[in-house]
Amino acid sequence: MSGRPASRPVFLPILAAFTIWAVGFLALYGLQATGCRLGWQDAELLPGVTHLRLALCLLLAGLAAAVVAVVLRLRRLPAGFARTVGLAVSLAAAASTLFSFSGVFWLSLC
Amino acid sequence: MSNEPERHPNAIHRHRALDAIWATGPGLQRLAAVNHNVIGKRFMLTALVFFFIGGVLAMLIRTQLASAQSPFLDPGVYAQVFTMHGTIMMFLFAIPFFEGMAIYLLPKMLGARDLAFPRMSAYGFWCYLFGGGIVVAALVGGVAPDSGWFMYTPLSSRLYTPGINADVWLLGITFVEISAMTAAVEILVTVLKLRAPGMSLDRMPIFAWYMLVVAGMMLIGFPPLILGSILLEAERAFGLPFFDPTRGGDPLLWQHLFWLFGHPEVYIIFLPAAGVLSTLVPVFAGTPLAGYRVVVAAIVSMAFLSFGLWVHHMYAAGIPHVALSFFSAASALVAVPTAVQIFAWLGTLAHGRPRFSVPMLHVFGFFTVFVIGGLTGVMLAMVPFDWQAHDTHFVVAHLHYVLVGGFVFPMMAAAYYWLPHLTGRQPVHHLSKIAFWMVFAGFNLTFFLMHLTGLRGMPRRVHSYPADAGWEALNYLSSVGSFVMAMGFALVALDLLLIARFGRAFRRNPWKAGTLEWAMPTPPTAYGFAALPAIDRRADTLDPDRIGPELAAGRGYLGGTRNGWMETLGVDMATGRPDQVVVLPRPTHLPLATALATGGFFLALLFKVYWAAPLFAAVVLALFLRWTPQTGLTADLGPLPIGRGEEAPHHAEAEAPPSQWAMVFTLAADGTLYVSLLFGAFFLWLSAPNWPPEQLGGTAYPAQALGMLGLLLAAGMGRRAVRKAAGAVPALTAGALGYAAALAGIAWMAWTALPDPTAHAAAASMAAVLAYAGLHAGIGLVLALYGIHRVRRGFVSPRRTLDLRIGRLWHDYTAVAGGVALAFPSLLATLARHGAVP
Numbered sequence: 021m022s023g024r025p026a027s028r029p030v031f032l033p034i035l036a037a038f039t040i041w042a043v044g045f046l047a048l049y050g051l052q053a054t055g056c057r058l059g060w061q062d063a064e065l066l067p068g069v070t071h072l073r074l075a076l077c078l079l080l081a082g083l084a085a086a087v088v089a090v091v092l093r094l095r096r097l098p099a100g101f102a103r104t105v106g107l108a109v110s111l112a113a114a115a116s117t118l119f120s121f122s123g124v125f126w127l128s129l130c
Numbered sequence: 131m132s133n134e135p136e137r138h139p140n141a142i143h144r145h146r147a148l149d150a151i152w153a154t155g156p157g158l159q160r161l162a163a164v165n166h167n168v169i170g171k172r173f174m175l176t177a178l179v180f181f182f183i184g185g186v187l188a189m190l191i192r193t194q195l196a197s198a199q200s201p202f203l204d205p206g207v208y209a210q211v212f213t214m215h216g217t218i219m220m221f222l223f224a225i226p227f228f229e230g231m232a233i234y235l236l237p238k239m240l241g242a243r244d245l246a247f248p249r250m251s252a253y254g255f256w257c258y259l260f261g262g263g264i265v266v267a268a269l270v271g272g273v274a275p276d277s278g279w280f281m282y283t284p285l286s287s288r289l290y291t292p293g294i295n296a297d298v299w300l301l302g303i304t305f306v307e308i309s310a311m312t313a314a315v316e317i318l319v320t321v322l323k324l325r326a327p328g329m330s331l332d333r334m335p336i337f338a339w340y341m342l343v344v345a346g347m348m349l350i351g352f353p354p355l356i357l358g359s360i361l362l363e364a365e366r367a368f369g370l371p372f373f374d375p376t377r378g379g380d381p382l383l384w385q386h387l388f389w390l391f392g393h394p395e396v397y398i399i400f401l402p403a404a405g406v407l408s409t410l411v412p413v414f415a416g417t418p419l420a421g422y423r424v425v426v427a428a429i430v431s432m433a434f435l436s437f438g439l440w441v442h443h444m445y446a447a448g449i450p451h452v453a454l455s456f457f458s459a460a461s462a463l464v465a466v467p468t469a470v471q472i473f474a475w476l477g478t479l480a481h482g483r484p485r486f487s488v489p490m491l492h493v494f495g496f497f498t499v500f501v502i503g504g505l506t507g508v509m510l511a512m513v514p515f516d517w518q519a520h521d522t523h524f525v526v527a528h529l530h531y532v533l534v535g536g537f538v539f540p541m542m543a544a545a546y547y548w549l550p551h552l553t554g555r556q557p558v559h560h561l562s563k564i565a566f567w568m569v570f571a572g573f574n575l576t577f578f579l580m581h582l583t584g585l586r587g588m589p590r591r592v593h594s595y596p597a598d599a600g601w602e603a604l605n606y607l608s609s610v611g612s613f614v615m616a617m618g619f620a621l622v623a624l625d626l627l628l629i630a631r632f633g634r635a636f637r638r639n640p641w642k643a644g645t646l647e648w649a650m651p652t653p654p655t656a657y658g659f660a661a662l663p664a665i666d667r668r669a670d671t672l673d674p675d676r677i678g679p680e681l682a683a684g685r686g687y688l689g690g691t692r693n694g695w696m697e698t699l700g701v702d703m704a705t706g707r708p709d710q711v712v713v714l715p716r717p718t719h720l721p722l723a724t725a726l727a728t729g730g731f732f733l734a735l736l737f738k739v740y741w742a743a744p745l746f747a748a749v750v751l752a753l754f755l756r757w758t759p760q761t762g763l764t765a766d767l768g769p770l771p772i773g774r775g776e777e778a779p780h781h782a783e784a785e786a787p788p789s790q791w792a793m794v795f796t797l798a799a800d801g802t803l804y805v806s807l808l809f810g811a812f813f814l815w816l817s818a819p820n821w822p823p824e825q826l827g828g829t830a831y832p833a834q835a836l837g838m839l840g841l842l843l844a845a846g847m848g849r850r851a852v853r854k855a856a857g858a859v860p861a862l863t864a865g866a867l868g869y870a871a872a873l874a875g876i877a878w879m880a881w882t883a884l885p886d887p888t889a890h891a892a893a894a895s896m897a898a899v900l901a902y903a904g905l906h907a908g909i910g911l912v913l914a915l916y917g918i919h920r921v922r923r924g925f926v927s928p929r930r931t932l933d934l935r936i937g938r939l940w941h942d943y944t945a946v947a948g949g950v951a952l953a954f955p956s957l958l959a960t961l962a963r964h965g966a967v968p
Binding site for chain 2: 035038041042057100120130
């Protein structure tokens with residue numbers, strides 16, 4: 021018999037939102053370090069808004085949108101274990117995304 | 131060979147038949163043991179021996195610090211002692227102890243007869259024993275690691291640690307970590323696949339959820355440490371300057387790799403203990419765990435968050451504010467899922483009618499100590515406070531409150547709770563209470579005062595301190611407390627021994643628990659369950675007193691024996707529907723022999739006998755290949771009766787057998803190591819001084835093209851081989867030729883496009899990435915040849931393609947990883963050329 025290991029959509033609802041958070045964490049940290057290395061913090065787009073800050077804010081907005089999309093998708097799942105646990109984890113991931121990364125709006129970047 | 135099981139007329143007959151198949155033999159056969167009962171107990175007992183050694187070292191530390199300017203230990207010995215104390219407690223006690231507990235308990239709680247890969251459990255144990263033995267032998271020989279359990283560079287680099295002390299740590303601990311990785315894969319696959327029929331994910335006992343999450347964390351958390359150890363050893367042994375700032379390296383890279391492991395490690399240690407609490411508290415409260423689903427959500431959240439706070443160990447390293455805010459926020463946030471669990475336990479106690487017994491005393495100890503440690507953790511998560519308390523004894527107090535509160539007290543509760551299962555004897559409570567109170571009082575006297583010495587400015591890891599600093603009285607009291615605590619631990623050990631020897635006998639399930647491990651004879655038989663149960667509700671609300679006799683009478687799945695096979699059931703991981711009969715391997719000395727050869731490899735590196743290392747590696751490979759003839763089938767069997775009128779295929783004919791999942795998880799860990807390596811090189815480009823290097827190299831298009839084409843050919847032929855099944859030899863031969871071409875391309879690339887790897891970290895990174903690709907191509911070649919061997923020996927048919935599917939996973943991964951590796955030198959050279967900062 022051949023084929024791939026059977027997969028069921030149980031772990032995806034539970035893991036999706038925090039996986040986005042984790043990937044976003046690395047992306048934000050990497051972008052911040054790269055931007056500082058390449059001098060993006062010195063190029064102002066608007067008074068007080070540098071290229072680097074704008075890029076970080078846009079990335080955070082994208083992350084938040086992705087996590088919210090997961091939450092909305094999970095709300096449409098039928099009631100059950102995966103939905104209950106997935107929603108709880110995803111709401112925690114949404115709150116964590118905003119709480120962990122909101123410093124990109126006001127803290128010194130480099 | 132028969133498909134039909136042999137029926138047994140009564141329980142005694144069934145027991146004898148099963149015991150003959152599953153039991154470990156006497157004498158030297160004990161060294162061939164693979165049974166989870168034996169391996170689990172060996173892990174725990176060995177860990178306790180290391181705990182004793184680590185405890186003695188702690189006494190030496192406290193004796194030294196009891197007074198100012200003490201001449202008890204000289205600074206060099208003191209450095210070895212505090213390094214070994216931390217190393218032993220973290221790597222040789224805490225992790226292996228919970229691994230042993232999981233190995234012993236998980237199959238029983240899940241309703242399986244053993245773990246998915248018993249020989250790997252045994253191999254992991256021997257690696258742990260030998261690796262730990264090397265580290266402790268170094269202590270006896272006076273050449274123990276002395277750079278702290280965190281081994282920061284440049285202190286641990288060749289320049290400042292010229293002896294073998296640091297090599298002992300790097301090689302010995304990496305050797306030990308083999309057991310952690312095997313345990314992680316073993317636990318993941320066992321929890322996901324080897325459960326009793328009907329035990330869907332939402333019916334799993336909560337302990338299994340904890341261990342599932344912990345194993346996933348180990349799979350991602352340990353590879354950065356293993357990578358860091360390999361890179362630092364490569365720097366020390368061969369001069370590749372990954373951490374040397376004068377040649378484009380950066381000591382902070384070590385700190386990132388170490389703490390990327392090191393902080394999740396705290397939760398990897400805490401979560402199994404929390405799993406114990408989530409199992410015990412409902413039993414003693416007499417009511418199910420409050421908020422089962424919320425607790426599952428909390429532990430998953432905690433696992434993710436724990437990977438986002440490693441830099442809080444590096445707040446003082448000069449990291450920009452915004453990056454500090456990411457880690458500070460995550461460090462504070464992780465307290466939330468922790469609190470959710472604590473409130474779930476308190477809620478469970480409030481809902482039930484708690485019975486207070488010795489395990490509950492230790493649960494009380496946990497609550498008190500761990501909550502204090504958690505609160506000081508939130509304090510340290512705040513950057514301004516951390517800058518004040520950084521590297522002081524306040525941090526020492528915090529980490530001991532977290533680790534002793536969050537691990538040792540729950541493990542003592544677990545010891546009292548499951549000792550009746552291990553020994554068939556019940557506690558009698560003569561010594562238990564006084565032992566607990568001595569540990570509890572001694573611990574708080576020792577470590578609470580360290581908060582104060584820390585706030586008064588006493589730095590960590592110091593060998594002596596000025597008499598007029600105002601720290602001496604507090605230190606003296608701490609030392610007194612530590613000796614009280616040590617006496618308490620000695621009494622706990624004595625108490626457990628006395629219970630095991632003279633405790634009250636009991637019939638079944640002494641605590642009136644609702645989990646399956648109590649539905650078997652105690653002490654357990656080698657096969658555990660005479661028949662496997664069908665689960666129709668959450669598996670920590672069962673009635674072992676009713677289920678046990680039914681299973682002993684053979685009323686369940688796999689109630690007979692068949693072909694002398696060691697059988698257990700595999701299930702669909704979501705629903706718990708049985709989907710295969712997993713036939714486990716018999717006891718063998720091969721795990722021991724393989725671990726000895728692995729030890730030879732590490733010792734050859736340690737003593738710089740480099741010519742012998744490849745020989746030992748070849749022996750290890752040959753021995754692993756010797757494991758394989760026992761596995762698989764040479765004829766199609768079709769569905770096998772499994773009892774209750776149901777059928778399931780042999781695992782070799784199943785769609786998703788455990789070994790296929792093991793390869794998936796192994797590749798996940800492997801990929802984590804690889805991504806860490808790539809990010810490490812990227813980090814050096816971003817942060818390290820002395821970039822760009824004088825010589826960049828990086829491009830050899832014909833070699834890169836040859837290597838990539840070879841890898842693509844191997845992957846394509848691996849897929850074709852699965853489709854061709856028994857006619858796969860031509861495809862596998864082509865795949866092997868593809869790997870030969872890939873290896874030639876990688877060697878050509880290394881020869882022509884790689885600058886001297888000792889000159890600069892950029893070239894060293896390129897060399898490391900190419901070596902990774904070469905190693906994977908080499909293993910891929912072995913797997914292709916192994917596939918040919920298995921086809922020719924009749925192990926492959928259209929129904930039995932498992933060997934080829936496992937190979938395909940490797941070939942696909944190697945094509946992707948190797949392709950990235952072949953492009954990497956060009957990419958890094960381009961970045962270095964164009965991203966230079968004045």
